[in-house]
Amino acid sequence: MNRILIIDDDARNIYALQAVLKAKGFTSLCAASVKEGIATLQQHPEVQVILLDMMMPETDGYEAIQLLRHLPGRANLPIIAVTAQAMVGDREKCLAAGASAYVSKPIDMDLLLGQLKNYLSV
Template sequence: MDKNKVILIIDDDQNNIFALKLALKSRGFQALGCLSAEEGIAQLQGNSTIAVVLMDMMMPEIDGYEATRLIRQSWSSVRLPIIAVTAQAMPGDREKCLAAGANGYISKPIDIELLVHMLGELAG
């Protein structure tokens, strides 16, 4: 992934955003954090530097499934990788995330090396 591009983290937990931003920064990536799906969707509008979205699937108001569907509807002509990030790791959860429009799935706690590998595959 181009190091000039930005990873957008959408998660309702400020601690998760902080930890992910720190881990990604230590590997040379830039990241933005948003505490809600609404804020994340607003951040996407007119921001061409965002290369990938890390979407928490379990958020209040608009959850990650709905947010992913909204992004896919609004930016259908843009190839924007979305990685579902969730504590849900039961059988069928990965498929549910992919059916909502995510390109990848990673469970919490996040294996940062696996995430970096996914970023390379999806946004490389």
């Protein structure tokens, strides 16, 4: 099963991503905060990829990547940074922080699905 964890504080983003992913045959879980995302990940070891919003209150995506990477057995879990920050250097900053890949908002779903295929057995 191709299970994806979406960590995003905006319910509209979660809804839109879940709808597209479901239509493409993916199963997704969602979390509205990094803390909730970590708890969800610990409860669901079958998660294979994380879609992480980089601009969240409390814990931003850069700090979240470090927290997620330090979870036991999760150091190599693919994390796709999803962000509205699309300025020169933002992609590199996300990758340098430990993201596996980067997608800017508004999300090009073909690009995202292509990246997911790199990490999942589809």
